[in-house]
Amino acid sequence: MNTLFLDAAWSKQTERPPVWMMRQAGRFMPEYWEIKNKYSFLEMCKTPEIAADVTMLPVDLLGIDAAILFCDILVTGEAMGGDLSFTQGVGPRFANPVRTLKDVENLNVDCLDQLEYVADAIKVIQQRLNGSIPLIGFAGAPFTVMSYLVEGASSKDFKLTKLLMHNHPEVAHKLLAKIAKVTAEYLNLQIAAGVNAIQIFDSWALALSWNDYQEFSHRYIQEIIANLNRKDIPVISFCKGSSVFAPIMATAKPDVISVDWNADLLNIKQALPAGIAVQGNLDPHILYADKPVIKKHILQLFERMRGENGFIFNLGHGIMPDIPFDNVKYAIDFIKEFRY
Numbered sequence: 001m002n003t004l005f006l007d008a009a010w011s012k013q014t015e016r017p018p019v020w021m022m023r024q025a026g027r028f029m030p031e032y033w034e035i036k037n038k039y040s041f042l043e044m045c046k047t048p049e050i051a052a053d054v055t056m057l058p059v060d061l062l063g064i065d066a067a068i069l070f071c072d073i074l075v076t077g078e079a080m081g082g083d084l085s086f087t088q089g090v091g092p093r094f095a096n097p098v099r100t101l102k103d104v105e106n107l108n109v110d111c112l113d114q115l116e117y118v119a120d121a122i123k124v125i126q127q128r129l130n131g132s133i134p135l136i137g138f139a140g141a142p143f144t145v146m147s148y149l150v151e152g153a154s155s156k157d158f159k160l161t162k163l164l165m166h167n168h169p170e171v172a173h174k175l176l177a178k179i180a181k182v183t184a185e186y187l188n189l190q191i192a193a194g195v196n197a198i199q200i201f202d203s204w205a206l207a208l209s210w211n212d213y214q215e216f217s218h219r220y221i222q223e224i225i226a227n228l229n230r231k232d233i234p235v236i237s238f239c240k241g242s243s244v245f246a247p248i249m250a251t252a253k254p255d256v257i258s259v260d261w262n263a264d265l266l267n268i269k270q271a272l273p274a275g276i277a278v279q280g281n282l283d284p285h286i287l288y289a290d291k292p293v294i295k296k297h298i299l300q301l302f303e304r305m306r307g308e309n310g311f312i313f314n315l316g317h318g319i320m321p322d323i324p325f326d327n328v329k330y331a332i333d334f335i336k337e338f339r340y
């Protein structure tokens, strides 16, 4: 197996930074559309052979150092009773938003059987990978999943979510505790099925104040990480907002913190306890630019991280759907040829 990714996640020395990219199995690839045009997004997630086909696209076409399960962070919300759909151009929707104590009480926490398809997909993917590179499993963090359940859709300002948190904190906490319980069990299901690493996505944590982050996000991530059957499985904690929240994130004891692009990555790493690796943190918009510009920015990051064990190259957030495939391929080829 190519162990670059796992070595870096365990803060061991590597000859070059390993590379994978958030949202690497997605719409910027024409081959994704060939599949997407035949099935709905949720059909793709729930059919293990198709989920495996999509997971393998960036493995085969880009040669990344780690694969990530093809699924979505919102499937936990669906399993708990959310009526989830994905519509082209609209994004995710929960048709029955969760806004009252009654709504929260109606959510089902004994729902792991509804996520069995993910375990099946993981087994098919591991057969296809055949030990070549590690497979990353993932879940959404409770705050980010709660925001979709409460708003019913993507939101810019999280107005309803914050109103619930601030006016009815006991209801918000009940909801978060339920999501956290399901999420820990769901991640343990993925570990049992054979993933080699876990990433927790708290994409919208940056909307929170320092105190609210601790109260409504961090403590549930801490609880999830404490409840994982980690054994030799590194845990990556990602949020947009990590430039600010990294010192808090570290206290949940992840093995890796995935950093957005606002901060200097070395400064973040040096402020963390020894043994926590960092992942990141190229601004994904750089991948729209001309190739010499892409190369310059990657080199700048690598020079800054020279001599540091525990560095995984990634973007500060996911690849946008209209980033040219050719630029992504160029960046990955460049990184794979790089040596310290």
Ligand SMILES: Cc1c2[nH]c(c1CCC(=O)O)Cc1[nH]c(c(CCC(=O)O)c1C)Cc1[nH]c(c(CCC(=O)O)c1C)Cc1[nH]c(c(C)c1CCC(=O)O)C2
Pocket (backbone or CB within 6 Å): 021, 022, 023, 024, 025, 026, 027, 036, 041, 068, 069, 070, 071, 072, 073, 074, 086, 087, 088, 090, 091, 092, 138, 154, 201, 203, 317, 318
């Ligand atoms: C916030 C979030 C979601 N989903 C996810 C996050 C956290 C990561 C991040 O912040 O980018 C995580 C996710 N979603 C998807 C993956 C698969 C693996 C990968 O390639 O990274 C992962 C890891 C597939 C997907 N999830 C989705 C698609 C697009 C579906 C389509 O083809 O129409 C894919 C490939 C749909 C989705 N799912 C979500 C949104 C907001 C949307 C619609 C808007 C958008 O597309 O960005 C919720």
